[in-house]
Amino acid sequence: MTEMIQEILKEYNAKMKLSLKVCAHCSLCAESCFMFIKNNKNPIYMPSYKFINSIGKIYKKKGNVDLKMLEDMKPIIWKNCVLCTRCYCPLGIDIPSMISLARTICRMSGVYPQYNEIY
Numbered sequence: 001m002t003e004m005i006q007e008i009l010k011e012y013n014a015k016m017k018l019s020l021k022v023c024a025h026c027s028l029c030a031e032s033c034f035m036f037i038k039n040n041k042n043p044i045y046m047p048s049y050k051f052i053n054s055i056g057k058i059y060k061k062k063g064n065v066d067l068k069m070l071e072d073m074k075p076i077i078w079k080n081c082v083l084c085t086r087c088y089c090p091l092g093i094d095i096p097s098m099i100s101l102a103r104t105i106c107r108m109s110g111v112y113p114q115y116n117e118i119y
């Protein structure tokens with residue numbers, strides 16, 4: 001599993017590295033996310049939180065992640081984000097594509113919402 005994840009990380013390395021490096025944690029993206037607004041501005045729904053705590057974690061671990069870690073990020077990338085692409089980052093970070101990449105890695109590792117999970 002790790003090798004497969006590392007292959008994907010290698011392909012998107014430059015984009016991920018730049019996104020994680022330039023994120024100023026300014027929270028400006030939050031106001032453009034309806035999930036954040038709808039959930040009483042709970043910080044776990046902030047677009048930046050979602051990409052940092054999904055693909056950001058996988059990247060920092062250099063792909064050495066276990067199934068538990070991927071399972072733990074499942075609600076962040078499926079339940080808390082619908083990939084509507086409405087979030088706006090003034091620094092140009094493409095947050096939805098980062099979250100989408102985390103979904104791809106989870107899916108390829110066999111971690112995804114089951115039909116009886118309400119996501």
Ligand code: SF4
Nearest residue numbers: 023024026027029089
């Ligand atoms: S993703 Fe962009 S808008 Fe959101 S906290 Fe990071 S720098 Fe700010």
Ligand code: SF4
Nearest residue numbers: 033081082084085087
């Ligand atoms: S793509 Fe996800 S993080 Fe961005 S606005 Fe939509 S729900 Fe929020």
